Amino acid sequence: MTSEGFAEIERKFDVNPTTPLPPLHDLPGVTHVDPPVEHHLDALYFDTADLTLAGRRITLRRRTGGDDDGWHLKLPVAVDERREMREPVGDDPDVIPEEILGLVRVYLRGRPLMPVVRLHTLRVVHHLVGRDDAVLAEVCDDSVESERFGAEPLNQDWREWEIELVDGSRALLDAAQERLSSVGVEPAASPSKLARALGDRAPVPAAEPAQAGPRSSAGDVLLAYLRAQVDVVTAEDPLVREGDEEAVHRMRVATRRLRSALSTYAPLLDAGVTEQLRVELRWIAGVLGGARDAQVMRRRLTHRLDLEPVGLAAGAVAPRIDEHFSTVVRIGQADTRSALDSDRYFRLLDAIDELVASPPLYRTADKAARKVIPGLVGADWKQLRQAVRAARRTAVGADRDAALHEVRKRAKQLRYAAETAAPLRRKRAVRLVAAARQVQEILGDHHDSVVARGELLRLGMKAFLFNENSFTYGRMHAVEESGAAGTEARFVEAWKDFPSGSIDE
Numbered sequence: 001m002t003s004e005g006f007a008e009i010e011r012k013f014d015v016n017p018t019t020p021l022p023p024l025h026d027l028p029g030v031t032h033v034d035p036p037v038e039h040h041l042d043a044l045y046f047d048t049a050d051l052t053l054a055g056r057r058i059t060l061r062r063r064t065g066g067d068d069d070g071w072h073l074k075l076p077v078a079v080d081e082r083r084e085m086r087e088p089v090g091d092d093p094d095v096i097p098e099e100i101l102g103l104v105r106v107y108l109r110g111r112p113l114m115p116v117v118r119l120h121t122l123r124v125v126h127h128l129v130g131r132d133d134a135v136l137a138e139v140c141d142d143s144v145e146s147e148r149f150g151a152e153p154l155n156q157d158w159r160e161w162e163i164e165l166v167d168g169s170r171a172l173l174d175a176a177q178e179r180l181s182s183v184g185v186e187p188a189a190s191p192s193k194l195a196r197a198l199g200d201r202a203p204v205p206a207a208e209p210a211q212a213g214p215r216s217s218a219g220d221v222l223l224a225y226l227r228a229q230v231d232v233v234t235a236e237d238p239l240v241r242e243g244d245e246e247a248v249h250r251m252r253v254a255t256r257r258l259r260s261a262l263s264t265y266a267p268l269l270d271a272g273v274t275e276q277l278r279v280e281l282r283w284i285a286g287v288l289g290g291a292r293d294a295q296v297m298r299r300r301l302t303h304r305l306d307l308e309p310v311g312l313a314a315g316a317v318a319p320r321i322d323e324h325f326s327t328v329v330r331i332g333q334a335d336t337r338s339a340l341d342s343d344r345y346f347r348l349l350d351a352i353d354e355l356v357a358s359p360p361l362y363r364t365a366d367k368a369a370r371k372v373i374p375g376l377v378g379a380d381w382k383q384l385r386q387a388v389r390a391a392r393r394t395a396v397g398a399d400r401d402a403a404l405h406e407v408r409k410r411a412k413q414l415r416y417a418a419e420t421a422a423p424l425r426r427k428r429a430v431r432l433v434a435a436a437r438q439v440q441e442i443l444g445d446h447h448d449s450v451v452a453r454g455e456l457l458r459l460g461m462k463a464f465l466f467n468e469n470s471f472t473y474g475r476m477h478a479v480e481e482s483g484a485a486g487t488e489a490r491f492v493e494a495w496k497d498f499p500s501g502s503i504d505e
Helices: 170-181 193-201 219-243 247-265 270-306 316-339 343-357 368-394 398-420 424-467 471-496
Strands: 007-016 037-047 059-065 070-078 083-089 114-129 134-147 156-164
Touching: 007 170, 007 368, 059 193, 114 193, 134 170, 134 193, 156 170, 156 193, 219 247, 219 316, 219 343, 219 368, 247 368, 247 398, 270 316, 270 343, 270 424, 270 471, 316 343, 316 424, 368 398, 368 424, 398 424, 398 471, 424 471
Parallel strands: none
Antiparallel strands: 007 083, 007 156, 037 059, 037 114, 059 070, 070 083, 114 134, 134 156
């Protein structure tokens, strides 16, 4: 199974017990309605004691009795759309499949799951069929009996209609809703059967925060940026658990952006809260980078070896490179899996949520963003300029490499700071982001060359100790060294056109 699942687009309606289903055969695109099919469904819903999943409109259940027996996980996408993943029931029906759990661990964070609701449903299904016998939609007439577990149990029963698209369009969905409305049926008051069964225990969805804009406060701009990065971490976590390399990169960048924002906006925040959070963000970014950095370096050295002239690739260089980095990648991936299942990671997620929900902001954060943020961005630009000056004064060698790496880090800090300023002066912010990114990428290549030379030196020494030919490692080292000099020259040219750090109006 993958985390993609499939889209479930449906609408629900509250119905009186005696209301007859209106004719549906003449809806747009429908040629006929198949004879109804009856199912007796038994669904057990799982959540944490504090209903963590329900609070995020996530549904996890084990259902029997229909044509889709098994474990179902539904994640919200839009008002009437969810993404559904399914897995069969294994040998032990009480064991939730790992493929399902991996998609919600970012929300559970070590909290145990337990049954919270049971639904018994008599379902009558009507298939709306179009041309070529394609099923366009399913109309389900459900008579539901629910049982809520816990200290305050609750039993309810109700009837509802549900229209779910199969191969039909949203226009059909709209037309079907209009037809149902003609017999006095209204859209369901509860977003799901689970929410209705939970009754007064159903969590109230959080209101959507306002978008940051030119008139926002500095604190609101910061929080909007932080929330965006938290959303990325939450979305990429399941994909990282499945081994998606690009998801690892996106999640790592999001953690770096979070840490960078806390640094840039430090004058607005209580350091007693944010300093430890920055430490933990640096930790998880480092863990995420272990395997990916090794994969990037393996590709770099393999490409470099492929460019060697015929006859100058002496010895078993390719298999040695692959063997070395395969081991590093395996260790890095294992470290990532371990970290994502650790209490330390879960508490980091809790701390980030708490930061966004109750930000430790000073009064300065209440001031207009256009009066506060330009100065914060300007401070990061000045630090970049100081780092560049320091690198120019540093002699060629390891110290110069370290100084250029510091320039790269400062450019990245400025890039992320300028991103936060986009709601204020988009064109100027985008120009600054682009310039900082160019410097970051140029010096990123320079840093990769420094790391590559270190790896080649170690591989060459290991080859020597095992009586293997180390000639090619030396050649590749020299090529990397020459390339780094050219990369540094590119940086010098790019810096000449670097814009000022001003985003003022």
